[in-house]
Amino acid sequence: MTSEFAVELRDVVKRFITPEGNEMAAVDHVTMQIKNGEFFSMLGSSGCGKTTSLRMVAGFEWPTEGEVYIEGKAMGHTPPFQRKVNTVFQSYALFQHMTVFQNLAFGLEMEGAKEAEIKKRVGRALEMVQLTGMDRRKPKQLSGGQQQRVALARALVKTPDVLLLDEPLGALDLKLRKEMQLELKALQQQLGITFIYVTHDQEEALTMSDRIAVMSKGKIQQLGTPVEVYERPSNKFVADFIGESNFLEGKIKSISGNEASVFVPGLNAEVTGTPISEGLVKGEEVTICIRPEKIHIADREAVQQNMFRASVTNTVYIGVDTKVFVDAHGVKLKVWEQNRISRLDPKSFYTVGQEVWLMLMPENTLVLKKD
Amino acid sequence: MLQRLRENKSAQGTLLALPTTVWLFVLLIIPLILTLIVSFGRRSPDGDVIYTFTFDNYIRLFGYSTDCPEGQAACFDPLYVNILGRSLSLAFNTTVLVISLAYPLAYFIARAHPKKRNLYLFMVLIPLWTNFVIRVYAWMMLLRKEGAINIILGWVMNALNIPFTPLEMLYTPGAVLVGMVYEFLPFMILPIYTSLEKIETSLYEAAADLGANSIKTFLRVTLPLSMPGVVAGTILVFIPVMGTFIVSDILGGRQVILVGNLIQRQFLDARDPTFGSAASLILMIMTLIVTYFYTRKFGFGEEIVVA
Amino acid sequence: MNPFRRSPFVIAAAILVYTFLYAPIIGLILYSFNASRANVTFEGFIPSFSERVVMEGSLVKSAPCGPFHWYCDLAKNDDVAEAAGNTLTIAFTATIIATTIGTMAALALQRYNFKMKPFSQLALYIPIVIPEIVMGIGILTLFSQFFGWINETLNLSGDARLSLGMATVTMSHIAFMVPFVTLVVQARLQGFDKSYEEAAMDLGANEWTTFRRVTFPMIVPGIMSGALLAFTLSLDDFVITFFTNGPGSTTLPIYVYGLLRRIITPQVNALSTVWIMIVFTAVLLLQILQSRDSKQHS
Numbered sequence: 010m011t012s013e014f015a016v017e018l019r020d021v022v023k024r025f026i027t028p029e030g031n032e033m034a035a036v037d038h039v040t041m042q043i044k045n046g047e048f049f050s051m052l053g054s055s056g057c058g059k060t061t062s063l064r065m066v067a068g069f070e071w072p073t074e075g076e077v078y079i080e081g082k083a084m085g086h087t088p089p090f091q092r093k094v095n096t097v098f099q100s101y102a103l104f105q106h107m108t109v110f111q112n113l114a115f116g117l118e119m120e121g122a123k124e125a126e127i128k129k130r131v132g133r134a135l136e137m138v139q140l141t142g143m144d145r146r147k148p149k150q151l152s153g154g155q156q157q158r159v160a161l162a163r164a165l166v167k168t169p170d171v172l173l174l175d176e177p178l179g180a181l182d183l184k185l186r187k188e189m190q191l192e193l194k195a196l197q198q199q200l201g202i203t204f205i206y207v208t209h210d211q212e213e214a215l216t217m218s219d220r221i222a223v224m225s226k227g228k229i230q231q232l233g234t235p236v237e238v239y240e241r242p243s244n245k246f247v248a249d250f251i252g253e254s255n256f257l258e259g260k261i262k263s264i265s266g267n268e269a270s271v272f273v274p275g276l277n278a279e280v281t282g283t284p285i286s287e288g289l290v291k292g293e294e295v296t297i298c299i300r301p302e303k304i305h306i307a308d309r310e311a312v313q314q315n316m317f318r319a320s321v322t323n324t325v326y327i328g329v330d331t332k333v334f335v336d337a338h339g340v341k342l343k344v345w346e347q348n349r350i351s352r353l354d355p356k357s358f359y360t361v362g363q364e365v366w367l368m369l370m371p372e373n374t375l376v377l378k379k380d
Numbered sequence: 381m382l383q384r385l386r387e388n389k390s391a392q393g394t395l396l397a398l399p400t401t402v403w404l405f406v407l408l409i410i411p412l413i414l415t416l417i418v419s420f421g422r423r424s425p426d427g428d429v430i431y432t433f434t435f436d437n438y439i440r441l442f443g444y445s446t447d448c449p450e451g452q453a454a455c456f457d458p459l460y461v462n463i464l465g466r467s468l469s470l471a472f473n474t475t476v477l478v479i480s481l482a483y484p485l486a487y488f489i490a491r492a493h494p495k496k497r498n499l500y501l502f503m504v505l506i507p508l509w510t511n512f513v514i515r516v517y518a519w520m521m522l523l524r525k526e527g528a529i530n531i532i533l534g535w536v537m538n539a540l541n542i543p544f545t546p547l548e549m550l551y552t553p554g555a556v557l558v559g560m561v562y563e564f565l566p567f568m569i570l571p572i573y574t575s576l577e578k579i580e581t582s583l584y585e586a587a588a589d590l591g592a593n594s595i596k597t598f599l600r601v602t603l604p605l606s607m608p609g610v611v612a613g614t615i616l617v618f619i620p621v622m623g624t625f626i627v628s629d630i631l632g633g634r635q636v637i638l639v640g641n642l643i644q645r646q647f648l649d650a651r652d653p654t655f656g657s658a659a660s661l662i663l664m665i666m667t668l669i670v671t672y673f674y675t676r677k678f679g680f681g682e683e684i685v686v687a
Numbered sequence: 688m689n690p691f692r693r694s695p696f697v698i699a700a701a702i703l704v705y706t707f708l709y710a711p712i713i714g715l716i717l718y719s720f721n722a723s724r725a726n727v728t729f730e731g732f733i734p735s736f737s738e739r740v741v742m743e744g745s746l747v748k749s750a751p752c753g754p755f756h757w758y759c760d761l762a763k764n765d766d767v768a769e770a771a772g773n774t775l776t777i778a779f780t781a782t783i784i785a786t787t788i789g790t791m792a793a794l795a796l797q798r799y800n801f802k803m804k805p806f807s808q809l810a811l812y813i814p815i816v817i818p819e820i821v822m823g824i825g826i827l828t829l830f831s832q833f834f835g836w837i838n839e840t841l842n843l844s845g846d847a848r849l850s851l852g853m854a855t856v857t858m859s860h861i862a863f864m865v866p867f868v869t870l871v872v873q874a875r876l877q878g879f880d881k882s883y884e885e886a887a888m889d890l891g892a893n894e895w896t897t898f899r900r901v902t903f904p905m906i907v908p909g910i911m912s913g914a915l916l917a918f919t920l921s922l923d924d925f926v927i928t929f930f931t932n933g934p935g936s937t938t939l940p941i942y943v944y945g946l947l948r949r950i951i952t953p954q955v956n957a958l959s960t961v962w963i964m965i966v967f968t969a970v971l972l973l974q975i976l977q978s979r980d981s982k983q984h985s
Contacts, residue, residue, distance in 0.1 A: 069885050086387055089888040102886035106904045115900070119891030167890065386894065393799025397807045400792035400865050404810040407862035411825025412813075418828055429832075481707070484700035491697075502974065507708045509966040512925050513940045514959040517947055518711035521718060526728045528714050562711065565704075594694075615816070623818020626925060630947055640820050647824055647930070656824060664821045671816055 012081025015171050015203035016043040016066055016094075021075035023061050023227075035061040037227035038075070043171075043205060048197050050206045050214040053224035054250075059207045062224075063173050066205065068092045080170060090119070094171040095164035099179055101156050103148035109135070109159050110144035116167045134166035137196070154185050161193075171203040178213065190216050211251045215239065223247050241285060245380050248298045255304070255342045257297040261376070264291055269376045271297055275340035281315055282374030289376065296377045302345040303373040306333060307366045308359070315369040321359045326352060333359055337367065412664075419657035427651030437658035460642070460659070467639040468666065470553075471621040474560040478617050479610060481561065482568035486609070487602075489569075490576035501573065508566040516630045519559050523549040523631065551633035559627040564620065568613035575609030576602070611678040615671060622667050639663045712963065719956035720754050722747050726953050757957040767958060770942040777853065777928075777938065778921040781860040786914040788861075789868030790906075796869070797876040811866040819863070823930035826859050827851075830931065851933030859931045860921045867920060868913040875909025915973070 023036040036058040043049045051059035064070045065077050068089035077084045079092060095116070104112050113131040122130070135141050138158035148156055157177060164172055177193075178186045194217045197204045208214050214221050215235040223230045223238060223246075230250075231243040242248035245256065259273040259280065269284045282297055289295065310316065319337035326332075331352065333344045344367065350357060359365060385391060419437055422430045441464075445457035489500040507515065522528050530546040537544035549555055579602065587597040625640030632638075639659060646656030723730035724745040733756050737749035740756070750756035761767060795801070796808060814822060834849040843849070883905065887897040925940040932941060939962070946955050 067885070067889055069888075086383075088386065088893070089885065090891045090893050094889075096886070096889045098882045098886055100880060100882050102880065102882040104883065104886075104901055104905075115887070115892070116890030119896070163886075163890070389799055390801040393795045393801035394803055396791045396795035396799070397801070397803060399788040400869065401803060401807045401810060403788065403862060403865060404807075404813070407826055407829070407859060408810060408813055408822065411822065411829045414828045414832065415821070415825045481700075481704050484697050485704040488697050488701035498974075502970075503705065504708070505970070506963075506967060507712060509919060509923075509970060510712060510959070510963045511940055511943070512923055513943045513947070514715070514962065515711065517943065517951075517955065517959065518715040520947070521726075522711055522714055524727065528710075531728075562707070565708065619816060619818055623820040624926070625820065626944065640818075643820055643824060644929075647827065653824075653828060657828065660821045660824050664817050667818055668816065 012078070013044065014042045014078070015045045015047070015080065016205065017041070017078040017081075018062065018065070019076050019078065021062070021065060021072045021077060023058075023065060023070060024073045034227050036065070036072075039224075039227070039229055040075075041222055041229060041232060043203060046201050046203055048194065048204045048206065048217055048219045050208060050218040050221045051224055052208055052211060052214040052221050052251075054209055057224040058227040059209075059222075059224050060175055063096075063175055063205060063207050066171070067094060067096050067173050093169055094173055095167050095169040096173040096175065097160050097164050097177045099176040101148075101160040101180075103156055103159055103163070105148055107147075108144065109140070109146050109148070109151070112148070112159060113144075113163050113166050116163065120167070130166055134162040137165065138162045153180055154189070157181060157189065161196075165196075165200070169202065171205060172197075174204060174206045176208055177206075178208075186213070193217065215251075223250060225250070242298065242375070242377075243285065245296050245298065245377055248375070248377070253301055253343065254298045255301060257299075257340065258379070259295055259297055261289060261291050261293045261295055264289055268371060269295075271295060271376060273297065273340075276317055276338055278317060280369060280374060281371045282369070282376045283372055284376045286376070286378035289378065294379045296379050298375045298377055299369055299373060301332075301343045302330070302347070303370065304342070304344045305368040305370070306335075306344050306346055306359075307368070308363070310366050311368075313368055315371060315374065317367050317369075319365055319367055321361055321363045321365055323361060324358050326358070331358065333365075335365060335367065342367065415657045415660055418654055419661050421654045421657075423652045423654050427653075429653055437655045438662075440655065441658055441662060463637055463639055463642050464662065464666070466637075467622055467663075470557065470560065470638065471618050473557060474564065474621045475614055475618050477557070477561050478565055478568045479613070482565055482572055482613065483606075483610075486569050486572035486576055486606075489573050490579075497577075501570075504566050504569050512563065513626060515563060516559055516627055519555070519562060520550065520630055523555050523558070525550070550631065551635050553632070553636050555631040556628045556636045556638075559631040560621050560624070563624070563627060564617040567616040567620075568610075571612040571616065572606055572609035575606045575612075579605050607678060611675065614674065618670065618674075619667050623663060715956055716960045716963070719757055719953050719960045721757075721953040721956070724952055726951055726956070757953040758961070760952075760954050761957045761961070764954070766937075766942060767939075770937050770939045773853065773936055774922060774938040774940075777857050777860060777936075778918050781857050781864060781921050782914050782918045785861045785864040785868050785917050786910060789865045789913060789917075790872050790910050792865070793869045793872035793876060797873050811869055814863045814866050819926040820930075822863060823859075823927045826855075826862070826927070827930040830855050851931055851936070853936045855931045855933065856928055856936050856938070859927050860924060863924075863927055864917040864920055868917050871913035871916060872906065872909050875906055875912075879906060 018039050018041050021036055021039045022034055024032050024034050027033050035056075039058065039062060051062060053059045061070060065072055066079070068084065068087060068091075071086050079094060084092065104115065107115065110131055113134055114127045117127045117130060131144070132141070135144060138161055140155060140158050140162065143151065143155065143159075148159065151159065157180070160177065174193075178189050181189060190213055193204075206214070206217065215238075218235055220232065220234055221238050222232045225246055231238055231247045233241075233243075238247065239251055242251065242254075248254040248256075257271075257273045257275060257280065259271040262270045262272050262279060264270070264284060267283055269282055269289065271280050271282060272278075273280050280297060286295075310318070317337050319335040319342065321333060322336050322341075323334040324331055325334075326348075328348070330345045330347055333346055335342050335344060352358065417431065418429050420433050420435070422432050422434060422436065424430050441460045443456045443458055443461050445455055446453070447457070448455035485504070489497055489504075492500055524530070525546045525548060527550075529549065534544050534546065583601055583605075584597060587601045592600060623640050625638065625644045628636045628638045628641055629644075639662075643656045643659050643663070646652045646659065650656075718726060718729060720732050721729050722733045724742070724747060730746055732754045733747050733750055734753075735749040736751065736753040738751060740750045741748040747756055750759070752759035792807065792811070796804065796811075830851060834851075837843070838848045879902075883901055884897050887901040888894075892900060923940070924938075925944065928938050928941055929944075932938065937945075939958075943955060943958065
């Protein structure tokens with residue numbers, strides 16, 4: 010390996026002309042470094058620039074500004090067929106007029122591989138995705154899941170340094186998707202090649218990735234491990250996009266190292282939390298973020314810090330959890346309470362209008378810069 | 381070089397479109413410009429074109445004449461204006477008749493069992509694939525005084541004991557109308573069928589569910605949704621009818637003269653290409669105006685492609 | 688509600704229209720067996736075979752081919768053979784060229800943006816929205832003026848003089864066929880997912896290989912139907928050919944038209960019948976091939 014990074018995007022900008030004639034930056038000054046052997050995900054809703062970034066790595070698009078490096082080499086306007094990366098397409102893009110075998114052999118033929126070698130490698134690839142014996146079928150004769158595997162095998166048979174996957178599981182049903190997630194992850198670990206994975210499904214990204222780049226409006230919002238991204242979202246967008254969050258608006262009363270005291274007018278109280286954003290100062294307007302499952306709920310008061318009274322407005326039972334919606338002095342909050350006890354007795358639920366106490370742990374109460 | 385072309389998408393497009401564009405420019409645009417130039421010219425005694433700039437041909441076409449009775453210097457001669465009017469009204473009548481024949485058949489095919497649709501469509505196409513000229517000839521044989529239609533009418537009248545003299549049908553405006561309708565009928569059936577076939581069954585079900593009976597469903601759902609097909613078909617029928625000269629030539633004899641006949645005779649018999657060019661341009665402008673207003677009102681149907 | 692239910696009115700109308708479509712053709716075929724040379728009324732079939740043609744007035748009493756006399760007569764007609772040869776030569780040549788350049792144009796219009804695009808698009812719509820005769824006399828004027836100028840300038844004489852003929856007819860046919868090819872291929876390209884090509888390139892195929900191995904095989908049905916349409920347009924064309932043909936380039940429609948203005952023997956009907964049969968068989972074969980092809984793919 011010539012470089013520490015399998016793929017690197019340096020200050021990449023991609024502008025398009027919209028049909029209305031306006032210029033639009035689909036990717037706006039994006040820098041990221043993807044390590045060798047890493048399972049890297051780009052996560053965001055449609056139009057966030059994740060697919061465009063991936064397509065620039067594949068070579069289907071060229072950056073307007075900045076540079077894409079693969080194995081340390083600047084790609085410039087290198088066409089896709091001269092890059093040692095391969096793509097699994099969202100639509101699979103299996104050649105309908107070729108058999109499964111011909112689909113897999115296509116890439117090897119382009120390398121000028123001998124017939125015997127092609128046969129051997131295609132056979133191995135089909136075995137890897139458990140499709141042995143399907144080689145003479147046409148793509149249309151396969152199920153969605155099988156087509157997905159063929160698309161994967163077709164890219165992997167080329168033994169690329171980096172495999173690019175553009176929402177590869179999007180067309181599968183939920184159960185199959187979950188199975189494939191684990192399979193893909195196992196395959197990646199077994200082969201040890203770099204995967205760059207584009208998805209809009211946060212759970213998928215959290216399940217599979219070593220690191221995730223959360224993107225929005227062409228920019229990277231946060232880049233980190235799944236735990237970092239979930240536990241320490243760097244801004245309100247990430248906190249809102251990944252998982253669910255309660256947001257409270259307030260003003261910093263005092264700040265020292267890893268503790269900040271914030272006055273929240275809605276609660277008419279001070280809340281102690283952990284400062285996340287850099288350079289927060291006293292008197293600054295901030296947003297407090299806390300995950301619903303991290304709020305403790307109790308039916309009586311305990312003498313503790315960060316404890317607030319609220320009244321229950323609704324409860325929803327969803328099996329694993331019970332969702333409790335509360336109103337604290339006019340501020341609406343949601344609390345997920347795990348169903349550790351049996352809920353068969355209707356009395357085990359909080360009733361609407363019941364008075365409860367909420368406790369926020371300072372380490373889970375994140376103080377973020379206001380957007 | 382290759383690298384440069386690879387990066388220049390615009391140059392790739394230009395190169396790909398170039399042969400067609402050049403071909404159409406030379407054999408379509410230039411001829412139209414030439415026609416325009418010639419139409420302002422004058423005919424030389426031996427039938428050549430003298431390039432000048434005169435509106436004489438247009439003035440003549442719109443009725444100005446110096447060949448007047450009783451010593452008048454100039455007068456209105458409606459000959460050519462009548463020809464233009466006749467062509468327009470024939471094209472209009474043909475289109476209306478073709479729609480009223482094509483629509484029920486297209487509807488029949490579109491609502492036939494999917495397995496039978498192809499056969500029915502195929503049956504529409506077979507007459508279309510026999511040659512245009514042959515089709516006119518077939519009608520000539522049918523419409524003749526001794527032709528099949530008169531023979532069958534004769535049998536019927538005979539059986540009913542009504543005295544019958546064979547009808548003179550050939551070489552009448554009616555014969556030309558029938559011929560035109562026959563020639564262009566398939567061009568209306570195909571686009572209407574395409575737009576009808578696209579309508580999903582669930583729409584009919586929704587209409588029924590909302591309380592529409594079959595007539596109301598047809599008027600409020602089917603008909604509006606099939607309009608693109610009717611529009612496309614109209615364009616495919618109206619324009620060629622305006623310019624065709626064989627149908628009127630063979631089925632109309634010398635009785636029914638249309639713009640097409642006028643132009644053809646100016647070029648091949650009268651040898652006055654300047655007057656023929658002027659007539660041709662007027663014909664083109666007439667069809668463009670009608671198409672323009674028609675499509676502006678109803679939109680340009682994509683269905684035009686299928687036919 | 689049964690979506691395939693149709694009212695008796697619609698069925699009756701359909702039968703009527705089909706009758707209208709087929710009556711002339713059936714009549715045409717019937718008269719090709721007419722014993723009457725004058726071919727005005729149907730005088731029955733030619734009753735018997737004989738070594739030589741026996742006539743009685745204008746009625747054929749017996750002939751070597753019996754009822755098929757007019758078909759045998761047709762087979763001996765060199766003019767028909769020549770016209771048929773011309774028609775096919777023109778149709779094949781024009782179809783090949785029009786399909787090639789028309790497909791290229793369709794790719795350009797569907798995939799690329801370029802300065803000339805609006806102009807190309809406009810030029811492609813012209814033959815559809817103007818009557819054929821306008822195009823025909825325009826092309827005639829172009830060729831006659833251009834040829835006249837060349838002949839005079841170069842002082843050509845005799846056979847060297849440029850004149851209307853096979854070349855001018857073929858070129859003109861291409862001009863009116865190209866837009867139809869382009870429209871049909873473009874319609875097919877609209878549904879073509881670009882990721883197939885990206886996948887090919889991703890797997891290491893360059894632009895040309897991608898086109899040859901992926902794009903072309905996938906749009907071949909569209910190109911074929913464009914070519915078929917172009918071919919039938921060329922076979923059927925009368926107006927453009929009428930104005931651009933010259934000595935030695937008479938096509939079948941022009942030949943038939945010429946006959947219609949003179950004496951019409953049942954030979955014309957025989958010719959028409961043969962034509963209809965050939966077209967019918969060809970289209971039937973194509974349909975069978977196509978349906979077999981689509982069955983294989985599904």
